[in-house]
Amino acid sequence: MLETIFNHRSIRKYKNETIDDEILNNILKAAIRGSNTGNMQMYSIIVSRDETLKKQLWESHFKQDMVNQASVILTFCADINRFNKWCEQSNTKPSYDNFLWLYNATIDATIAAQNATIAAEEYKLGICYLGTTTYMASKIISILDLPKGVIPVTTVVVGVPDQTPELTDRLPIEAVVHYEKYKNYTKEDIKKLHQEKENLEFTKKLIEENKTENLAQIFTEKRYVKKDNLFFSQEFLKVLKEQGFMNNY
């Protein structure tokens, strides 16, 4: 059973096959069984399968082919809109339009997403998370008609895999796990903990392709550069304000 978790790989190529409705429904039911703050379920899941819509989402997600190929696109959202409406109809005033509840709802939406992911993989389906969701939040809000109080947190594409990639490497467990308290890293620790990763054939090939001195430079100078990080940070904060999540602050 744990095997599903240990065998997880992100799938970026899908067969042109649809997912059975009953299976999809079980994946969604698995999503909502996850823990959530106060059992308030401040999230929504948008299930997009329409070809025109998928094409629009594909454009937003930096035109990654898997978005078009996958059978279903699941957009997991933080959602205080439904809860607000319920409160207002219940003769009381909600006050969840602030950063604390964006954060709580983000965690809850992510727990739901990971439950859906594992359920999908149990059905031998492939999945891939799309980090572009926060980058392009404004576009996605407009494509999916998300009202005020709703923010796209993350997206998971689900489909029938058309590839079996190698398991991705991870840092050794002692790199991310601390016992009792946080033990800060010495220079020597950092070097030792990244050695295996840096020595992979895959890494060496990447460095050659990217013409950098080392792996870290690929992240800082090619993939996630300062200009983009600052731009998308500011864009996302703007969206949070527009969607009514940063009141009274």
Place this chain on the structure above:
Amino acid sequence: MLETIFNHRSIRKYKNETIDDEILNNILKAAIRGSNTGNMQMYSIIVSRDETLKKQLWESHFKQDMVNQASVILTFCADINRFNKWCEQSNTKPSYDNFLWLYNATIDATIAAQNATIAAEEYKLGICYLGTTTYMASKIISILDLPKGVIPVTTVVVGVPDQTPELTDRLPIEAVVHYEKYKNYTKEDIKKLHQEKENLEFTKKLIEENKTENLAQIFTEKRYVKKDNLFFSQEFLKVLKEQGFMNNY
């Protein structure tokens, strides 16, 4: 695995029994197999078992008894500290000290937490998420020695269950799932989608105990009130700034 997901309940009472080291290690290994942004693994997991430390954490987590009782306390953190150090030793300048990467790392830490949770439940252990982590971030940072660049995102206690609570209710699946695009709720929808929840015996008992008119008022007027929401929002934003996550904004 699907059964494990469908049978999830939060456990708030634990037996005085420790978790086998090998099982704990598998739970942690499951955590780090989850998807994460760019495979940069910008999270850390603090495993606390020391009794003195547990007591300090118990105090921070609003003195919920399960924190003392559970065998292990796992604090999942967003962590750019390790990555920063690696970049600096690799002759390059990181720029992840901003909101975008706090958000990415928060999602990644939560995916790791949910993997750990499901793995623990596969071993018939009990778990409970602690939402108090964000409320008391500043205290937790000081107890666990979290350096700049590290923020506690969520906490999961793990132990041998000493209760078998009923499955918690959820809204009907159509309350949280939207097909194709977001379909905003009419008054009638809101009423219908909350009817089952409002009619539960459990809900009626809660309303009686809390002396409110209805369930929504318990959330807004008793459990998560405006004053606290605003206070903890501001506290958490202050912590994010202090820990170096809101630069250039």
